[in-house]
Amino acid sequence: MSSSLYHRLGIRPVINGMGTYTALGGSLMPREVLDAMAEAACCFVPIAELQEKVGARIAELLGVPSAMVTAGAASAITVGTAACIARGCGGVLAQFPEFPNGRPEVILQKSHRSGYEPQIALTGAKLVWVETRQELERAIGERTAMLCFLNRHEPLGLISREEWILVGKDRGIPTFNDAAADIPPPDHLWKLVREGFDLVAFSGGKALRGPQSTGLLLGRADLVATARQALSPHLGIGRGMKVGKEEMMGLLAAVERYLKADHEAEKKLWEKRAEELVERLGAIAGMNVRIDVPQIANHVPHVILEWSQWHHEWTAAEVSDQLLRGDPPIAILTEGERSLRIAVWTLVDNQHRIVSDRIAEILSARR
Secondary structure, three states, X not given: OOOHHHHOOOOOOOEEOOOOOHHHOOOOOOHHHHHHHHHHOOOOOOHHHHXXXXXXXXXXXXXXXXXXXXXXXXXXXXXXXXXXXXXXXXHHHHHOXXXXXXXXXXXXXXXXXXXXXXXXXXXXXXXXEEOOHHHHHHHOOOOEEEEEEXXXXXHHOOOOHHHHHHHHHHHOOOEEEEOOOOOOOOOHHHHHHHHOOOEEEEEOOOOOOOOOOOEEEEEOHHHHHHHHHHEOOOOOOEXXXXXXXXXXXXXXXXXXXXXXXXXXXXXXXXXXXXXXXXXXXXXXXXXXXXXEOOOOOOOOOEEEEEOOOOOOOOOHHHHHHHHHHOOOOEEOEEOOOOEEEEEOOOOOOOHHHHHHHHHHHHHHOOO
16 A cells, blocks of 8 residues: 655655545545546546536436436535526526525524535525424525525434425425435435435445546536536636546546446455454454444444543544554544444455454553
């Protein structure tokens, strides 16, 4: 995993036991994606036309009405919101973020607060928070532009996906689902649209293993067409959200590859790594180790380590810090004072053994 390119800048590549996090570069692009990007870089093409043609191909592959490539899932939130506000009237896009007749409104569940709300607010929309279906029904008015749903927080809310869609259809308000990290399973790429969401956003640089700077916006053809007008190369709210020809072709290649991949074989590989980690880490005295598969986002095997202060004086934060300071640096997630989470799907080759050896070494030493 050595790279002279990074070492010349004094940066040490990291063993990634956290998962497909933006802060660590998302995921590793496979050869098919890299080749597509390199080939795309060799020509000039009309970007707006390419966006339309790539979107049409992705929509065909996924069996959804329409698609476009965005500058990450966060960008999809912004241009998707813009499309719901404009509702096919391209002239409205020029008003953002000011609206002489009052700000449009976007409704969200309080339990779905994620930190990505500024991507909605960029359009000038006002955020309206609700908890129950009754509150949702009362909150909808003439300025309501969109009902925004955070897929991974569905278990935390009082309004289910089905109810959210039902209310949107009944009241004629577009529904948006932020499902950025919610593949696998692969069928989420089309299932959420087919369930009835008008727009769905995914990250292109996580499980799809496309360019990290890309995302997907899928759904209603009229809304996606308007969203394209809100994104670069057009002027307006999304001008700074450029998607290059290399990223478009790279994400298309990533989608094509993902749909042909042997997901069952990948799952078995991840499960084998997780089981070996459980065996190796379970040999450490006082360590409680188990496999966990999150219910929705990052729905892949993770390994959870827990210990008490009576067995090991190190805290999880201290172990994590020691791992990052080591050579090579190792990044894993802390969960509580003495609990760690290891994602196995971003580990390469036998890196899980390096991780387990380093953790055992740290916990066996005195603080």
